Amino acid sequence: MGHTRAAVTRRGFLTAIGTVGVGALAGCTGVTGTESGPVSLLCAGSLARTVERHVGPAFREQTGRAIHGEYHGSNAVMRMVQEGVERPDAVVSADATLLRDRLYGVATDWDVTFAANSLGLCYDEATEPGEQLAAGTPWYEVVGGADDGAIAIGDPELDPLGYRALQAFELAQRAHDLDGFRERVVPRLYTEPDEPQLLAGVETGSRAGAVVYQNMAADRGLPFVEFPDRYNFSNAALADHYATASYTTDDGYTATGRPILYSATVCDDADDPAGGRALVQYLCENPSVLTAAGLRVGEQLPGEHGSVPPEVNV
Known part of the structure; x- marks a missing residue:
């Protein structure tokens, strides 16, 4: 149940998303290029429930348009777009810097940041590690003493949540x-x-538990031990400290530690760029929908980077 098994799964997973994803998005965009079909979204997996249960219904109520979302680790999402496997109307990453590093000059030249998050350990109170965490035992003692495979992390090759856990x-x-x-x-x-x-x-x-973002636990009503600011990647003032930790993926991308910022963009050759921009605008204008899903929206958000089109007002 360790990394060897995950490495094999990863190769199969990347092949699967590269093959299945095109049909999933191309076949579900409705009336392409109009204002009536669904807006296609390729999105960080940590926002799957946020979009399906919060953003999607609210966006549809306001605009009359559905969101067709596909969710993977953000690094997998960026690679799918970067390699031309998919071109959704909107793209959302759990790591704003990753999006810029991977997609600028390839599929877009702008993005907006719209939410932040915090890292910690979610757990099942019915397990022995869960009982220890509920009793106040330091999380690192619990994780250090847990059985093999009892604690899960994301795949650092596929998503920032995985490499942030290691950092x-x-x-x-x-x-x-x-x-x-x-x-x-x-x-x-x-x-x-x-x-x-x-x-x-x-x-x-x-x-027994998993290292996750706060919103993932909050939206499920599961107990969550938030890591201290010095390593939960929530405090912008500690950016230099976070940057002292890093992870390099198998394809050579080095991600340094940085505050968690979700960002969104629209691909240059999206089928429905107006729909994509409308969704990005919605994410910027409706922080209450995001905070209801357990995300954080502070005074510095939303923010813009690059050549943001005039149709998106930040």
């Missing part, structure tokens, strides 16, 4: 003087290649 372990190791913590713990974790399914094991009781 958090590195920063926590320094913060708490936990010599060798990351190297000892990581091989014993379960790596989930399908980010939207990361909490499925916790909900069914097959896993």
Whole structure:
């Protein structure tokens, strides 16, 4: 249940999304280029329930248009767009810098940031690790003593949630003087290649916990231990500190630690760019819908980067 198994799954997963994704988006855009068909969205997996249960219904009520969402780890999303596998109307990443690094000059030249988040450990109170966490035992002691496969993380090759978990372990190791913590713990974790399914094991009781974003736990009503600011990637004032941890993917992309910022853009050759821009505008104008789903929207949001089109007012 460790990294070897996940690596095999990852290859199959990337092949599957590259093959299935085109048909999924192309076949569900309704009346392409009009204002009546669904807006196609390729989105960070951590926002799957946020879009399906909160943003989607509210957007449809306001605009009369549905959202057809497809959800994967943000790195997988960026690679699908970067490699021309898919061109949805709108793209959302859980890492704004990742989107800029991967897509600028390839599919877009702008994005807007619209929400923030925090990292921590979600758990099942009925398990032994869950009981320990509920009783106040430090999370790193619980994770360090948990059985192999009991704690899950996202796949760092496919999504920022995965590489942020590893970066958090590195920063926590320094913060708490936990010599060798990351190297000892990581091989014993379960790596989930399908980010939207990361909490499925916790909900069914097959896993004791998972390192997730706060909104993912909040929207499911599951207990959550938020990591301290020094490694939960929520505090913009600690950006330089976060940047001391990094992860390099198999294809050579190095992600440094940075505050969690969700960003959205519209591909240059989207079938329905007006629909994509309308969805991005909605995300910027309706922070209450986002906070109701457990996300954070502070004074610095929304923000713009690059050549934001005049139709998107930030």
